[in-house]
Amino acid sequence: MKPVLGIVLALSILVIPASAQREVTYDVSFPRPEHHEAEISMTVDGTRSGELVEFRMSRTSPGRYALHEFAKNVYSVEAHDGSGAILDIERPNPHQWNVVATGNKVVLRYTLFADRAGGTYSGIDRTHAHLNIPATFMFARQFSDVPIRVSFSLPNESWKVATQLVPTANETVFTAPDLYYFLDSPIEISDHDVRSWNVEMGDRSTTVNLVVHHAESEVEVDTYYDMARKVVDEEVAVFEALPENDYGTYTFLADYLPHVAGDGMEHRNSTYIVSTRPLSTGARRNLGTLAHEYFHQWNVERLRPSDLEPFDFEEANMTGELWFSEGFTSYYTALVMRRTGINSDSEFASSIGGAVNAVVNLPGRKYFSAREMSMQAPFVDAARSVDPTNRDNTFISYYTFGNAIGLGLDLTLRSAFPGTTLDHYMQLLWRKYGETEIPFTSSDLRNALYELVNDRAFADGIFDNYIEGHEAFDYSTLLARAGFHVRQRYDNRPFLGAQLEEEDGGVIVAGPTLETGTLYAAGVGQGDTIVQLNQTLVTDLEQLGALLDDIAPGDTVSITYTQRGDTYTSSVPVAENMTLEVVTFEDAGMELSETQIAFRNEWLRSRVK
Ligand SMILES: [Zn+2]
Structure with a gap:
């Protein structure tokens, strides 16, 4: 037995240190936050001389299903070896920078422009660095399963880093076990408030962090925190189960500021919830987004359509199951807001x-x-x-x-x-x-x-x-x-079926005409001008409204309109406005x-x- 063991040990000494050296490190600084820029240095360690390293910007972001082409906001890209010597970069496609290593390390530096703090993009300004990972960080295809370390140089002493990346002893340094985890762990760096609490169900427990970057008093945050706890408890009660969060924590990254781009974006252990609505007037609507995204940690993050696993960062992601993943989540958003008592039966x-x-x-x-x-x-x-x-x-x-x-x-x-x-x-x-994380069909x-x-x-x-x-x-x-009670909102009203606007002393069709409307039947389309209704000249929206008051659904109406320079007249039956509403x-x-x-x-x- 001994000789065999000796061989195994000798092999492992040869193999393990070599692979253990492969690591990706990012150094991020913000020398010009007022111009929405970050300087990012990405080091891949453990290359072999002659090895091709394919650096890429993601084309997609988890929770979004279209292509977003994050490479468009990257410039001043340069590559070095470990001693600082410049390396050639080849561009095989718009998303990729190829570099051939000359030693055990390649350093790629670039500038990122980021001015949309929302769910999918990044936003850097004097108040924060809101960094959605795929919109910010390049990755190297050959280094997708190696550990990642990211460190930040902060321009403002009051800024703190909030993220589901793994914390270290240094408050500005974080790690991820691999690329897939990294790409799913957005970051908010700002002078924000944090409220934390423990959620328990069965033998499982999670620490929930509510991180709020805002410009109001802490009283607003405390009120919001109380409501958020109710929502979280109500959603745990729907499933009668708590998901197992990686590293035992779940983090809400909220930005409630006038200069952000409203959105909510779910991730496995965190979510961006972003709105221009301040908490003082918009807490309940903001809470609806919180409720929706937290529900996603069951429905879509773990209870996951097989088409989305693994998520593709190089192509659009398509599944036929978003009616379930997004639609049922939307249904439960309304239901949970009612069950907590925060919304009334009438609001529901x-x-x-x-x-x-x-x-x-x-x-x-x-x-x-x-x-x-x-x-x-x-x-x-x-x-x-x-x-x-x-x-x-x-x-x-x-x-x-x-x-x-x-x-x-x-x-x-x-x-x-x-x-x-x-x-x-x-x-x-x-x-x-x-619970089993078996993707479903x-x-x-x-x-x-x-x-x-x-x-x-x-x-x-x-x-x-x-x-x-x-x-x-x-x-x-x-x-x-x-x-x-489901009832018609309007009583016996005609339905034109398009958005109308006043322009140049007339009424134009400002949007597409709906097939179910009167205008569509008359051949009217977007951009056309409505000239006459029943031989009366149409001058403005108010006058058109008054003309319609005398017309009932089912009547025949004559519409004269101009389309692409020519004038047409059609006589068609008037459609009825069938808009429904639900009331108690x-x-x-x-x-x-x-x-x-x-x-x-x-x-x-x-x-x-
Ligand atoms: Zn959703």
């Missing part, structure tokens, strides 16, 4: 009303199912291009669509299988695919619904009709069970029965024990 009604109206009324549903809408995320999820689209007619956000499906499914379950709710479905999915979601209710036809019907098909739930009947029976002046009260309480009461 108004928030679900928007989703019900969109799914029932927008023409998009006949073009794409909820699964197919999800697959368009790479085109709509903060994606930018300049050519017009027909999305107003063909698209419904998977947030909205999925929100309405969550509502419809929850109420259908409660009605058809008393005692069974969407919470039970989420708990079952959590046990099967979330579309058929896994379908089969889990079957498993929940033990009725194959029911599960197939839900998925075939509402998720992969083009039908909408019967919201009027379902919501009436809980004493919520009480607000509608309707009587609420004992059965409805019981149903509503069971649905909307707090689940915290």
Whole structure:
């Protein structure tokens, strides 16, 4: 045995030190925060002479599904060896800088411009360095599984670093076990306030940090902290389980300042929650974003569509399951805000009303199912291009669509299988695919619904009709069970179906015309000028409104308009404004029965024990 052991030891002495040397180190400084710049030096240690190192800026960011091309904000790139000698850089594509190592180290330096503190991008100014990792840091393909160390030189003594990166004894130095963890751990460096508390469920516990960069009094932060705790407890109660956070902590990185870009972006152990709304007037709306992003640590971060695992930092990420990951999360955002008692029944009604109206009324549903809408995320999820689209007619956000499906499914379950709710479905999915972190497929979601209710036809019907098909739930009947009334917002009003504006003494069509509207039927499109209505000259919006007061849906109307230089007249039937809203029976002046009260309480009461 001894000789064999001797060989193993000798081999390990040869192999382990060589691989252990591979490490990535970033040094970050902010010499010109007023000009939104950072100087970043990235050192890859442990190269072999002659080894190609492919440095890249990410094209994507976790939680966003379109391409963002972060390389556009990088310049003054130069490469050195360990002794400071310049190395050649080759550019094989817009995102990549290739360098051939001449020794055991390559240092790449660059300047980053960053002026959008939001969920996806970075923002540097005199108040903070808000650094979303893929928007800030290059990575090296050949060094994706090695440990990372990042250190900051701060321009302001009051600035502190908040992040889910792993802290060290030095307050400005952090580590990550590998690139994947690093890219998922955003950073906020500022003079911020922190509130921390412990959340427990079963034998698991997490320290939650609420980091708030703001310009108000600490009283506002304390009030917000109290509300945030309620939301967190209510969401833990939905799943009756707490996710296992890496390093035992979860961090909210909140920026509530006038110069930020409102957004919320989930990560495994942290989230950016960013808004221009100050806490003094916008706390409850800001809390809605907090609720949404915290729910994501179950739904999407761990209970994760298989198409998103691993997340691709080089191509757009597509999945058909965002109606579930984003839509159900949106449904639970409204539900949790109600269950905490922070929002009233009337506010809950108004928030679900928007989703019900969109799914029932927008023409998009006949073009794409909820699964197919999800697959368009790479085109709509903060994606930018300049050519017009027909999305107003063909698209419904998977947030909205999925929100309405969550509502419809929850109420259908409660009605058809008393005692069974969407919470039970989420708990079952959590046990099967979330706690175990086994990425799920579309058929896994379908089969889990079957498993929940033990009725194959029911599960197939839900998925075939509402998720992969083009039908909408019967919201009027379902919501009436809980004493919520679905009604038309306007009484017998005509529906033109476009945004109108006054311009050059006339009325122009400022946006796309909806297929369901009167203007579309008349052949009117975006950019056209409405000249006459029933032979009367149209001069401004107020006068047009008065003309419409005398027209009822179903009447025939003559519309004269100019389109691309030519004048046309069409006579068409007037469409009706079918906009729906959801109100409580009480607000509608309707009587609420004992059965409805019981149903509503069971649905909307707090689940915290
Ligand atoms: Zn979301």
